[in-house]
Amino acid sequence: MAKRKNSSKEIEKRKKLKQEEQDKLLSTGLFNQKQQIDQDNDEDDEEEQEQEQVNDNDWENEEQDYELTPRNVPKTVVEGLPIKTSDGKIERVVREIVKEEEPLEEEPVEEPPIEEEPVEEEDEDSHLSPLERLNKIKEEIAELASKLMEDPEENISCLTRLRKMSESKNIITCQLSIMALIPVFKSLAPSYRIRPLTDTEKREKVGRDIIRLRNFEQGLLSNYIQYITHLSNLARTSYSNSINNSKTTSHQVKLGSIATKAACELCLSSLRYFNNRAELFAIIIKRLNRKPSHEDDLKIFTKCLRVLETLLKDDEENGDISFDITRILIKSIKDKKFRIDESVLNIFLSLKILEDFNPFDTNDRPQKPKLKKKDRVHISKKERKARKERKEIEEELQKAQHAITVEEREKFQAQILKSLLTLYLEILKSGSSSTPNDATLLTASVLEGLSRFGQMANFDLLGDFLEVLREIMNDIIEDHNEEGGQYDGKQLRTILLCIVTSFSLVLNHQSNGRLPMAIDLSKFVSNLYLILADLSLDCDLEFSHKSLRLLDPLSISEQQEKPSVNVSTKSELLLRCLDFIFFRSKNGSPFRANSFIKRLYMLLLQSPEKTSMASLKFVGKLLSRYDESLKYLWNTDEIISEGTYILGIEQQDLEVELERCNSGAATLWENVLLDKHYCPVIRDGSRSLLKNSKPNDKR
Known part of the structure; x- marks a missing residue:
């Protein structure tokens, strides 16, 4: 308070002193002089302002004159082709191109839509060389991709821009953008499915971070779906289906190949667990038709x-x-009415999910006993609601972690097996018709699949399969009897597969106790005995698709003919058939063993080394099982049979039958030739069998 009083007193003193000074000026007349001086100063200021205004007017006039002066238009010098004059001299040709300047008052134009981008690029980049245009497109794509890698949630619009560039009419822009989006989606997309938001979740108030994440996920999913749709449209065009279409250009064929390769890359990544994977698998499956003859299409076909x-x-x-691949592929095969290559059907042989599946497993899992009402623990309504919410959360976590329960896995196995066996049966029925069709070419592939998965078939399909297999064998044998000659490799393989499949189907049901009746398979046994002689003369008995060999110089075809099914060799199938007949079923007998041993010794003289060794081991197993009933084949001193052995293969138009060959009168004179065999293992094996067959050795 004291400071405020002191300051107010000082102010009053200053006012008094100022008043006294003015009074003194009035008395002396100096006040009028000062007023006059102030007036003179004001007049000087007005003159200066007028002078400045004049100078301003002069500057504006001078600027207007500058604007009226002609401008120097920039010129571009372009060197043309040199000219040779009549004197023989070469002169340079240089011409000037006047580049018009854009008006300064023109406002920046908004970016045009993506669909019209190629037209705008041609107008804007008309002065650029093709290499400069390519570099500019690469720089733009690289900049968009780098922004997405740095901060995808903030720069999700760059993904939309890059995806629209992949739909451009410019072939270079479209091609580079499609390939650039592959690593972008690989890095951005999670390895789980993004489920759509419910109406309740959309109405909820959430934080800014959650809104940002949701916008990013929805933008990613929307662009990915449109990208997959665009790839599907492009992949429909190939060289094979564009031969008879004059409207299809080479650029469209090239884009179709690129789109299919992009789909293959996405399938092998974590995007196989992302949304719309069925549409992604469909892109690849649609390219699997008949094997194309064009080199580029064949590479893509093999890659798929x-x-x-x-x-x-x-x-x-x-x-x-x-399950998804099997469902889509089977539907595609049926839509094409079995007009496919057999390699497409062999894809099912790679099913690992069915290796540990046993549809006849009666050991049900122990179920929890149902509690009585009096033994139940009372739970409040609030607790039941909390349990239900926790269960839903656990299910979502399982889906995110790709966790599939045992029940779901068995359900997938059952559905895959049912659809696959149904397809096999339809192909066999269609191929066994009187008129040859496209399904006939798939018979060997179907039989190989049945030999692997047919043992899981239920009893309802067993009769249908056996009937079809019997018809296929009879058709081959009847055609051969009419034409004569020797069975070719495909016919022999088909018959062997029919025999293996039929025994595997029946024996599986017998082992599981689900076969209420006895099934006669003697026809399959007789057919195996019938083809043994021709089988020994097959040059590809031990060859598989992996064997390296030269082309037959006498063959008409320029390409080497590989086995129809690239799984088992004919030698392996033969040993499986013999094992089924004599050691895993009740179809074996000493009489049949005599007949087969005689035929196998005939096969030993012509068959390759490994097949001969395996056949000798099998004969040894038969000798140890039937013992005294077979030893007379090596020694006829004790047993003398009536009649003669009917060889059959040297007599024309004579059907060789197992029951009428009179094998009791046969002798194994082939031991004399096997004793001089070039392979020491086969030579020692035949000597060992001869030694074990003597009655004096058994002591």
Whole structure:
């Protein structure tokens, strides 16, 4: 308060002093002089302002004159082709191109829509060389991709821009954008499905971070779906289906190949667990038709086969991917009415999910006993609601972790097996008709699949399969009897597969106790005995698709003919058939063993080394099982049979039958030739069998 009083007193003193000074000026007349001086100063200021205004007017006039002066237009010098004059001199030709400047008052134009981008690029980049245009497109794509990698949630619009560039009419822009989106989606997309938001979740108030994440996920999913749709549209065009279409250009064929390769890359990544994987698998399966003859299409065809086989082999634990591929592929095969290559049907042989499946497993899992009402623990309504919420959360976590329960896995296995066996049966029925069709070419592939998965078939399909298999064998044998000659490799393989499949189907049901009746398979045994002689003369008895060999110089075809099914060799199938007949079923007998041993010794003289060794081991197993009933084949001193052995293969138009060959009168004179065999293992094996067959050796 004291400071405020002191300051107010000082102010009053200053006012008094100022008043006294003015009074003194009035008395002396100096006040009028000062007023006059102030007036003179004001007049000087007005003159200066007028002078400045004049100068301003002069500057504006001078600027207007500058604007009226002609401008120097920039010129571009372009060197043309040199000219040779009449004197023989070469002169340079240089011409100037006047580049018009854009008006300064023009406002920046908004970016045009993506669909019209190629037209705008041509107008804007008309002065650029093709290499400069390419570099500019690459720089733009690289900049968009780098922004997405740095902060995808903030720069999700760059993904939309890059995806629209992949739909451009410019072939270079479209091609580079499609390939650039592959690593972008690989890095951005999670390895789980993004489920759509419910109406309740959309109405909820959430934080800014959650809104940002949701916008990113929805933008990613929307662009991915449109990208897959665009790839599907492009992949429909190939060289094979564009031959008779004049409207299809080479650029469209090239984009179709690129789109299919992009789909293959996405399938082998974690995007196989992302949304719309069925549409992604469909892109690859649509390219699997008849084997193309064009080199580029053949490479893509083979790549698609390998991708699907890899997916089926890797899906051993879950089964959901195998179920999707099987469902789409079977539907495609039926839509094409079996007009496919057999390699497409062999894709099912890569199913790992069915290796540990046993549909006849009666050991049900122990179920929890149902509690009586009096033994139940009372739970409040609030607790039941909390349990239900926790259960829903656990299910979502299982889906995110690709966790599939045992029940779901068995359900996938059952559905895959049912659809696959139904397809096999339809192909066999269609191929066994009187008129040859496309399904006939798939018979060997179907039989190989049945030999692997047919043992899981239920009893309802067993009779249908056996009937079809018997018809296929009879048709081959009847055609051969009419034409004569020797069975070729495909016919022999088909018959062997029919025999193996039929025995595996019946024996599986017998072992599980689900066969209420006895099934006669003697016809299959007789057919195996019938083809043994021709089988020994087959040059490809031990060859598989992996064997390296030269082309037959006498063959008409320029390409080497590989086995129809690339799994088992004919030698392996033969040993499986013999094992089924004599050691795993009740079809074996000493009489049949005599006949087969005689035929096998005939096969030993012509068959390759490994097949001969395996046949000798099998004869040794038969000798140890039937013992005294077979020893007279090596020694006829004790047993003398009536009649003669009917060889059959040297007599024309004579059907060789197992029951009428009179094998009791046969002798194994082939031991004399086997004793001089070039292979020491075969030579020692035949000597050992001869030694063990003597009655004096058994002591």
